[in-house]
Amino acid sequence: MNIYKKKLINNSLRLNSIANYFIELTDKNDFIELHKFIKNKNLPVLVIGEGTNVVLPDIFEGIVVKPYFNEINFSEHNNTISAGSSVNWHELVIHTINNNIVGFENLSSIPGSVGASPIQNIGAYGQEVSNLIESVDCYDYINNEFISLNNEDCNFSYRDSIFKKNNFLIYKLNFYTDSLKEHNLEYDSIKKYMTSNNIDPKKISTHDVSRMISDIRSITLPDPIEVPNAGSFFKNNVVNKSDIKLDKFSIDELVLWEIDSEKVKVGSARLIELIKNELTKFDNVDIYKNHSLVLITNKNANQKNVIDFAEHIKEKIYDTFHITLEIEPTVISN
Known part of the structure; x- marks a missing residue:
């Protein structure tokens, strides 16, 4: 078991995020020692793989654990x-x-x-x-x-x-x-x-x-090695078809998958495409040109930039369609 202090956490959004403690595990025999360390420090724990589906804070005050079992x-x-x-x-x-x-x-x-x-x-x-x-x-x-x-x-x-x-x-x-x-x-x-x-x-x-x-x-979909992203940022919601607000757009303009006689799964990418031109520009984060569910970042981005932009999109979608989008990646807090 290797323990580091103040280590950068690799992630596909390439947010600059520092772990208070960073632990590498290479053997199951390390687990008891890990348990003792976590119990002694009494801090939040984040287990991470390649960091492709997380939105990280500038500093994670707890313990990041990265297993190496191949x-x-x-x-x-x-x-x-x-x-x-x-x-x-x-x-x-x-x-x-x-x-x-x-x-x-x-x-x-x-x-x-x-x-x-x-x-x-x-x-x-x-x-x-x-x-x-x-x-x-x-x-x-x-x-x-x-x-x-x-x-x-x-x-x-x-x-x-x-x-x-x-x-x-x-x-x-x-x-x-x-x-x-x-x-x-x-x-x-x-x-x-x-x-x-x-x-x-x-x-x-x-x-x-x-x-x-x-x-x-x-x-x-962009390769995160070339374009920082966390894949699809929003889920496709399941809603009652009758609850969808259609003041500005018709039902035929949406992408829907029928679940039963009342419920449908709504393609969130299409919702964002329809309102994209109404969105305010935010620093360091944007919507990927080829897929509206993907948020991309630049080297100056942080968690607040990403979440503020995501919440702006959610508000616009709710105001337009009465649909509450859910964020798909895990947003990490301290």
Whole structure:
């Protein structure tokens, strides 16, 4: 276990954020020492992976914990693949594809680590990681307990899980290798891509699907290595269709997915597109030109800049549509 003081926290928004204490974990034997350190300091704790889905303060007065568990293992006995929490997510996807496993390919090129994937229940193009997870192995750093949660225990829902509000450090995930037998090609943007590129869905390989997803993402979503961002900044809300305010725009101008006879999921990107020209300019943060759900920053940005702009967008959306947007990344406070 390595302990540092006043260390910069890497994050995909590239906000200059300093941790009061920064701990690197490389072995499960470090966990008891971690528990003692946390108990002694009595400070807030933040477990971080690659920092791709957090909005950090200038100074985090507590303890940042970064695990380094990088192993990937197959179990033919129970048809699972296990991956350490610090394995890069896309690297795991490629690993599964190379081993003829179907199900991960629609989640190609999502930034971040394996350990972060269940927290937000990452999803894209008709697939969610909760459909693939068999169990999650955690350490409760407050009560000094090792816990294994099965899929049901995780309380997965749209971009949410039990892991958002607890004292769990995820160190390993176990995934089904046989959750899907066929490719999921039903998402609209996948169909359009196959049509425009003359791709026969009956002849497509898992590698082909992964490359296609990566290509689609690259057109609309910026690479955080090149453009600082935290991916989609707002969730798609589920609302009663009758509650949507339509004084300025018609229902046909919105993107809606029907849930039942009353409820719809509303495409937040379209809402922002419709009101984008009415937004006030803010310092150091803006909306990405190719995707209205993505907020981008410059080197001078801080948490306040990002959140103030996000709240401005939320207010404008509520005033226009009576829809309250929810921020998708985790906003870290002290």
